[in-house]
Amino acid sequence: MGNPVIDGWFLERDRGYGLALEVKEHLHGEQSPWQKIDVYATASFGNLLTLDDIVMLTSRDNFLYHEMMSHPALFTHAAPEVAVVVGGGDCGTLREVLRHPTIRRAVQVELDERVTRVCEQYFPELTEANGDPRAELLFEDAIAWMARCEPETADVVILDTTDPVGQARRLFGEPFYRDVHRALGEGGIMVAQSESALLDVALLEELHRNMKAAGFTDVRTIQFPQPTYPTGWWTATLARKGARIEGFREEAVRNRPFRTRYYNQETHRAAFALPEFLREALGA
Amino acid sequence: MGNPVIDGWFLERDRGYGLALEVKEHLHGEQSPWQKIDVYATASFGNLLTLDDIVMLTSRDNFLYHEMMSHPALFTHAAPEVAVVVGGGDCGTLREVLRHPTIRRAVQVELDERVTRVCEQYFPELTEANGDPRAELLFEDAIAWMARCEPETADVVILDTTDPVGQARRLFGEPFYRDVHRALGEGGIMVAQSESALLDVALLEELHRNMKAAGFTDVRTIQFPQPTYPTGWWTATLARKGARIEGFREEAVRNRPFRTRYYNQETHRAAFALPEFLREALGA
Numbered sequence: 001m002g003n004p005v006i007d008g009w010f011l012e013r014d015r016g017y018g019l020a021l022e023v024k025e026h027l028h029g030e031q032s033p034w035q036k037i038d039v040y041a042t043a044s045f046g047n048l049l050t051l052d053d054i055v056m057l058t059s060r061d062n063f064l065y066h067e068m069m070s071h072p073a074l075f076t077h078a079a080p081e082v083a084v085v086v087g088g089g090d091c092g093t094l095r096e097v098l099r100h101p102t103i104r105r106a107v108q109v110e111l112d113e114r115v116t117r118v119c120e121q122y123f124p125e126l127t128e129a130n131g132d133p134r135a136e137l138l139f140e141d142a143i144a145w146m147a148r149c150e151p152e153t154a155d156v157v158i159l160d161t162t163d164p165v166g167q168a169r170r171l172f173g174e175p176f177y178r179d180v181h182r183a184l185g186e187g188g189i190m191v192a193q194s195e196s197a198l199l200d201v202a203l204l205e206e207l208h209r210n211m212k213a214a215g216f217t218d219v220r221t222i223q224f225p226q227p228t229y230p231t232g233w234w235t236a237t238l239a240r241k242g243a244r245i246e247g248f249r250e251e252a253v254r255n256r257p258f259r260t261r262y263y264n265q266e267t268h269r270a271a272f273a274l275p276e277f278l279r280e281a282l283g284a
Numbered sequence: 285m286g287n288p289v290i291d292g293w294f295l296e297r298d299r300g301y302g303l304a305l306e307v308k309e310h311l312h313g314e315q316s317p318w319q320k321i322d323v324y325a326t327a328s329f330g331n332l333l334t335l336d337d338i339v340m341l342t343s344r345d346n347f348l349y350h351e352m353m354s355h356p357a358l359f360t361h362a363a364p365e366v367a368v369v370v371g372g373g374d375c376g377t378l379r380e381v382l383r384h385p386t387i388r389r390a391v392q393v394e395l396d397e398r399v400t401r402v403c404e405q406y407f408p409e410l411t412e413a414n415g416d417p418r419a420e421l422l423f424e425d426a427i428a429w430m431a432r433c434e435p436e437t438a439d440v441v442i443l444d445t446t447d448p449v450g451q452a453r454r455l456f457g458e459p460f461y462r463d464v465h466r467a468l469g470e471g472g473i474m475v476a477q478s479e480s481a482l483l484d485v486a487l488l489e490e491l492h493r494n495m496k497a498a499g500f501t502d503v504r505t506i507q508f509p510q511p512t513y514p515t516g517w518w519t520a521t522l523a524r525k526g527a528r529i530e531g532f533r534e535e536a537v538r539n540r541p542f543r544t545r546y547y548n549q550e551t552h553r554a555a556f557a558l559p560e561f562l563r564e565a566l567g568a
Contacts, residue, residue, distance in 0.1 A: 006290070006291075007290075009295075009297070009302055011293075011302070011304065013293070013304070013306070015328055016305065016306040016326060016327035016328030016329060017304070017305065017306075017328065017329070017511070018293055018295070018302075018303070018304025018305065018306070019302070019303070019304070020295065020297070020301070020302025020303070020304055021300065021301065021302065022297070022300040022301075022302070042300060043300035044299055044300030044301065045300060045301070060482075061482065197509065198344075198345065198509075198511055223509075225481065225482075225507075225509060225515070225516065225517035226516075227301070227482055227515035227516055227517055231509070231511035231516055232509065232510075232511055232515055232516015232517055233509035233511055233516055233517075259560075260560050261559065261560050261561045262559040262560060262561070263559075263560065264557075264559070264560050264563070266556075266557035266558065267557050267558075267559055267560075269553075269554070269557065270553070270554035270555075270557035271554075272550075273548075273550035273551050273553065273554035274550065274551075275545065275546040275547075275548070275551055276543075276544050276545050276546060276547065276548050276551075277545045277546070279548070
C-alpha cells in the first residue's frame with residue numbers, strides 16, 4: 001500500500017476523493033493478527049488512529065460519530081437496559097452508551113483486542129468508562145457471538161464497524177442482521193454505521209433491503225457531519241423490531257445527566273431529515 | 285504557491301486539514317486581473333473550479349451550497365421580489381434565485397467577469413439562467429455598488445463570497461453589513477456564506493457581532509454538508525432587518541415549481557438545528 005504519509009500529510013484516497021491530515025509524529029505502528037494499527041500526532045486534529053491506513057478517528061472530531069451512533073437510538077428506545085456494541089474497539093461508542101442511566105449492561109464485541117489496548121494508551125478519554133461495572137469487553141468474532149446470543153435479550157445493538165470490505169462485509173449482510181433481529185427484544189433498535197451520504201447511495205439502498213429482509217419493521221437513515229471520513233458527510237441506519245422509528249424521549253434528552261457536543265433535541269430531529277436525492281433513493 | 289496538483293491529485297490545505305480530488309486533466313488556466321482561475325476535469329467529481337488554488341466548486345456537489353445559500357432565505361421571506369447576489373460569479377446561486385416565481389429582478393455583482401465567462405464554458409448548467417430577462421449581471425466592486433444602492437430596494441441579499449482573506453475580508457465587516465442593511469426593505473434578509481462549522485467558530489462569533497452591530501434584528505446560522513470545502517461541513521449566516529428569522533413558507537416549498545436535490549421542508553428545518561458547541565458559542 002506504500003507509505004500513507006506524503007510530505008508530512010497523511011492521505012486517504014477513496015474513489016477520487018481524498019482526505020489529508022497534517023502529521024507531526026508517528027506515535028505508534030504495529031501489525032496485529034487482524035490489521036495494521038497506527039497512531040499519529042496531527043498538527044490540528046489531535047491524535048489520529050488508522051487501521052490498514054484508513055482513518056478511524058481523531059481526538060478532535062470523533063465526538064460527532066460517537067454521539068450520533070449512540071444517542072439517537074438510545075433516546076428513541078423507551079428504556080434501554082442492555083446494549084451491544086459490535087466492533088467499536090476504540091470504546092468511544094461504549095462510553096456514550098454508558099452515560100445513559102437506564103443502561104445496566106453494555107457488551108462490546110470487538111475482534112481485535114490490540115485496537116482497544118492502543119486506544120487505552122493514545123485516546124484515554126475514549127476508554128475512560130471501560131472500568132464501569134456495567135461494561136463487558138469481549139474480544140472475539142461478532143458474527144459467532146451474535147449467532148449464539150440469547151434471543152430477545154438486547155435493547156439496542158450498535159454496529160460500529162469498519163468499512164464494508166473484507167472481513168467486515170459480512171456485518172452488512174442479511175444473515176447477520178437476522179441474528180441481530182433475533183437478539184433484540186420487541187421495540188429493540190439496531191443501528192449500523194452506513195458510510196457516506198454522497199458516495200454510498202447504492203450501499204444505503206442495499207442495507208435498507210437487507211434490514212427489511214431480515215425482519216425489521218422500520219428502517220431509517222440519519223445523517224451527520226464527520227470531517228475526517230470521506231466527504232465529511234456520514235450516515236447511520238437504524239432498524240427497529242416490531243415498531244416504527246418515530247418520536248424520542250425529548251424530556252430525557254433535555255434533562256440528560258451528561259454533556260454532549262453535537263447531540264441535542266434539535267440535532268436529533270435534524271439527523272432524520274434526508275436530502276431530496278436520498279429520500280428518492282430510499283423511498284422515505 | 286507551487287503546483288497544487290501532486291501525483292495527479294489536487295490538494296488544498298487549510299489549518300492542518302486537507303482536501304484532495306483526483307484530477308484527470310487541467311482544462312483551463314489563466315491569471316485574471318484579480319486572481320488565478322483554473323478548471324480541472326476530476327476523476328469522480330466532474331469539473332472543478334479553483335480560484336488562487338482554492339476549491340470553489342465541483343459539478344458533483346455544488347448543488348448543496350447553491351441550494352442552501354438561496355432557498356432557506358427566499359422561502360423565509362414572505363414574498364421576495366428583488367434579490368442581489370454579491371460575488372457568485374459561477375452563477376449557480378443566481379440560477380437558484382431565478383427559480384423562484386416571485387422574483388422579478390435578480391442582480392449579481394461580481395468583481396471578476398472572467399469567472400463568469402470561464403463558468404459559461406465549463407459549467408454551462410450553472411449559467412443556463414443568465415439569459416433570463418429578470419437577471420442583471422454586473423461586473424464591479426460590490427462594496428461600492430452596495431454603498432450607493434437605493435435604500436429599501438432589496439428583499440434578499442446573498443453574500444456568495446470567497447473566504448474572508450485579502451480583498452474579500454471587507455465583505456465580512458460591519459461597514460459593509462450596514463450598507464446591506466440599508467439596501468434591504470423591512471423584513472429583508474441577508475445571507476452570508478460563513479465557512480466551516482468546525483474550524484471557524486471564532487469567525488462565526490465575529491459575524492454575529494458584526495451583523496447585530498450593523499442593525500440587524502435577528503441573526504441565525506444554518507449548517508449543511510459541502511464535501512469539497514474544508515471539513516465538508518459548511519455554514520451560512522442569515523440576518524434579518526426588523527423581524528425574527530422563524531418559520532418559512534412551507535406550503536410554497538412543498539409546491540415549488542422546480543426540482544432540488546438537497547433542499548426540502550425537512551432539510552430547511554434541519555439546517556437551523558445547531559450542535560451543542562455552536563449553540564453555546566453563538567448563544568442561540
